[in-house]
Amino acid sequence: MAEATLLISSKNYSSWSLRGFLLAKLSGISFAEERVSPDDPRAREELLMRTSSILVPCLIHGEVSVWDTIAIAEYLNEAFPEARMLPEEKVARARCRSISGEMHSGFAALRSSLPMNLRFRKPGFTVWSSAQADIDRITSIWRECLNTWKGPFLFGRLPTIADCMYAPVVTRFLSYDVNVGPLCQEYCDTILSWSPMKEWIADAKEEPQEIIELDLDF
Template sequence: MTEATLLISSKNYSSWSLRGYLLAKLSGIDFAEERVSPDDPRAKEELLMRTSSILVPCLLHGDVTVWDTLAIAEYLNELFPEALMLPTDKVARARCRSISGEMHSGFAALRSSLPMNLRFRKPGFTVWSSAQADIDRITTIWTDCLTTWKGPFLFGRRPTIADAMYAPVVARFLSYDVAVGPVCQDYCDTIMKWGPMKEWVADSREEPQEIIELDLDF
């Protein structure tokens, strides 16, 4: 019998569900996935990209129910400290929490202009200036971390909570043909080759197209 259940929504469209999945994989917890229909109110808000304060993903663990990706991250880190979901160094740990929080609460223009769609490819996509400002900030964060902690993940050789938080951004950059410098491109390649990310992307290919594709020619 599995130890926990992770409620998720669409694997193709749901950036927050992807974060929850990567966090669970990072922790090593034994879990089963349970998919919530896009028609369920818990998932609909997320798929419409209206808010980050949603109830999917949600981790069910015994008599504990945890929603919100950062809450799930902190809960799993407490349960499995040996998984090193946060860096061991105090300075790195503080930075990891800071940039994870920034991803959690910020980058609204990027979210609305470049919604996650793993099946989507748009060569030469025109990025609006507001979304470009978010992209510039994200690549600055990545470059700083990769330069300081030497990669290939943001805080060194092992993936952390921050990598789980930024992985959907990597997928967005790939979908919308966002050009980044060589340091950030190496990081994007690392994330897309990360085992749990590859599993999620492969599963997304098998998912029925249950919601109408968004018109992205704006």
């Protein structure tokens, strides 16, 4: 029997649900997924990026309900310290929290211009300058981490909360044919070959196309 339940929305479109799923997998908690209907206002607001207060994903663990991916990350890190979801070394741990928070609260141009869609491929996609600035900042973060902590994940040999937070960006770069350079491409390949990520993507490809009416700007 699962210890917890994770409420998610679309596996194809929902970057926040993906983050929650990866965080739960990273913690080692046994959980069951429960999908919120695409007609549910919480799911639609999240997928349309019209709200800053996102209630999906939500982790239900006993009497505790935790939503918002940063809150889920911190809760799971406290509940399962043996999972080492944050780096052990102090400087790396502080940097991990900082870049995770930056991903959580920033990069609005990237989110709106390159929404997550795992079925979508657009070779030669033209990236607007505002989104390119976000891409440049993200790849700068990645290069600094990979050069400092030597990969293959952002903080070394093992994945951390930061990798969960940036994983949806990897899918965006793939969908919209974004050239990120050799080092960052190696990181993208690492994320895409990560077992929980492969599981999510496989499920997304089997997901019914129930949300085709979403007014996303491509």
